[in-house]
Amino acid sequence: MATNPMHQFSVHKIGPEIKINGIDLSFTNASLFMLLSAIFILLFLLFGTKEKKIIPGKIQLISEILYNFIGKMINDTAGKKAKPYFPFIFSLFIFVLFCNMIGMLPYSFTVTSHIIVTLAFAMFIFIGVTILGFVIHGFKYLKIFVPSGVPIVLLPIIMIIEIISYLSRPISLSVRLFANMMAGHTMLKVFGGFVISLGLVAGWLPLTFSVALTGLEILVAFLQAYVFAILTCIYLNDALNLHH
Amino acid sequence: MTNPEDLETRLKIAKSKLQNKNTKDNGEKGIFLGNAFKLGTELVAAVVVGSIIGFILDNWFGTKPILIIIFFLFGSVAGILNVIKAAKRMQKNRD
Numbered sequence: 001m002a003t004n005p006m007h008q009f010s011v012h013k014i015g016p017e018i019k020i021n022g023i024d025l026s027f028t029n030a031s032l033f034m035l036l037s038a039i040f041i042l043l044f045l046l047f048g049t050k051e052k053k054i055i056p057g058k059i060q061l062i063s064e065i066l067y068n069f070i071g072k073m074i075n076d077t078a079g080k081k082a083k084p085y086f087p088f089i090f091s092l093f094i095f096v097l098f099c100n101m102i103g104m105l106p107y108s109f110t111v112t113s114h115i116i117v118t119l120a121f122a123m124f125i126f127i128g129v130t131i132l133g134f135v136i137h138g139f140k141y142l143k144i145f146v147p148s149g150v151p152i153v154l155l156p157i158i159m160i161i162e163i164i165s166y167l168s169r170p171i172s173l174s175v176r177l178f179a180n181m182m183a184g185h186t187m188l189k190v191f192g193g194f195v196i197s198l199g200l201v202a203g204w205l206p207l208t209f210s211v212a213l214t215g216l217e218i219l220v221a222f223l224q225a226y227v228f229a230i231l232t233c234i235y236l237n238d239a240l241n242l243h244h
Numbered sequence: 245m246t247n248p249e250d251l252e253t254r255l256k257i258a259k260s261k262l263q264n265k266n267t268k269d270n271g272e273k274g275i276f277l278g279n280a281f282k283l284g285t286e287l288v289a290a291v292v293v294g295s296i297i298g299f300i301l302d303n304w305f306g307t308k309p310i311l312i313i314i315f316f317l318f319g320s321v322a323g324i325l326n327v328i329k330a331a332k333r334m335q336k337n338r339d
Contacts, residue, residue, distance in 0.1 A: 157318075164294045164315075164322040165329075172289030172326075176281060219277075227278045234333070 005189035009113055009182065030117070033109045037098040066094065073230055078237035085236055092121070093229035100181060100221035104214070112224075113181040115174060122174035125232050133239035143242060173231055177224050184217045279334050286330055287323040294319015 013026045048063030056064060070090045074082050096112060103110025111117050133141040145162040146155070191213060194206035298315025302308055 160318055161322045161325060164297065164319055165290055165326050167297075168286075168290040168293040168319075168322065168326065171293055172285045175289060176285040179285070180281065220281075223278045223281065227282055230278070231282070 005186045005193065008109070008185060008189060011114070029109045030111055030114065033102060033111050034099065037095060037102050037111070040102070041094055041098050066090075070229065074233055077230060077233040079241060081240045082233065082236055089229055089232055089236075092125075092232060093225055096121070096177070096228050097222065097225035100225055101218070103181065103185065104218055104221060110181050110185055112177055113185055115178040118174040118178045119170065121177075121228075122170035125173070125235065126170040129232075129235045129239045132236075133242075136240065137242050141239070141242065144238060169235060173228065177228055180220055180224050184213070184220055188213055188217060279330070283327055283330055286326040290323035290326050291316065291319040294322060 011028045011030050013028055014032060015027050018025045018027070044059065045063055048059045051057070051060070053060065067090070070093055071086065074086055074089055078085075099111045102108055103113065133144075137143075145159050145166065147158065147162065150158050188210060191206045191210040195203045195210065197203075198206065294315045294317075295312060298312035298319075301315065302311045305311065
């Protein structure tokens with residue numbers, strides 16, 4: 001069981017079974033690690049903003065950098081109109097980041113390596129952005145399916161293609177995060193298993209790889225959170241600033 | 245003969261320039277890697293969505309293999325369109 005690289009992704013119940021109307025709402029290890037990330041984020045940001053010094057301490061510095069980073073990203077990709085959505089994108093980014101980073105600790109569970117979690121995020125963003133587009137622009141929002149300068153003969157085909165392209169957004173958003181996290185963690189486990197099975201004789205080589213991959217995985221964990229947030233900004237930009 | 249104070253300020257300016265350049269480069273490299281991750285799934289997702297739509301429509305109308313083939317092709321086109329759009333966006337950000 002310990003050598004099975006997929007074992008780390010299994011969800012199991014912690015504590016009693018809770019069932020409401022036949023829906024299983026038991027507390028699992030996935031819920032535990034989501035809760036842990038939320039608590040860590042709260043503590044981190046609380047300590048970061050507790051003493052507002054002019055010369056910031058380490059935690060204050062990191063939280064200020066994060067704030068500026070997201071603020072700049074939203075401003076660059078979605079413009080000034082997206083300012084009210086800063087809290088949403090910031091919490092999204094920091095939650096995905098903390099879930100990914102906590103998943104890098106040994107014996108922990110990576111919440112974002114489950115497609116249902118990432119798909120829930122992505123569908124929430126997708127539906128939210130679509131509703132936002134219709135609220136702001138009304139039925140004019142449908143214009144994003146009709147690019148300008150297309151001959152009328154080609155229009156039906158182009159529209160089908162644009163609709164498929166629009167519908168593929170949540171899939172690509174969720175699959176990217178899920179696949180990267182799952183593949184990385186599986187690979188780490190496989191190389192870890194090689195270290196044990198090859199022993200003292202040749203186990204050093206996979207151990208080196210394992211160390212290098214851990215570094216890469218930390219980079220990927222950050223990058224995927226970043227990509228998730230920046231794509232949300234881009235979709236938000238499409239909904240806010242309709243261009244033809 | 246330049247005075248030592250002048251040299252010191254010049255050195256400081258040069259060092260700060262170098263530092264700025266380095267940090268900027270590292271940040272950009274990270275963003276490029278992020279973009280690279282983005283492109284791959286962009287292509288696949290549209291094909292998957294197209295095929296699923298084709299499959300559902302086929303089940304509705306009972307025209308088993310025809311619509312799924314057509315929508316698979318539409319999905320592939322949409323995937324390529326997605327990649328072109330993403331690449332254009334990347335190019336625009338660089339300029």
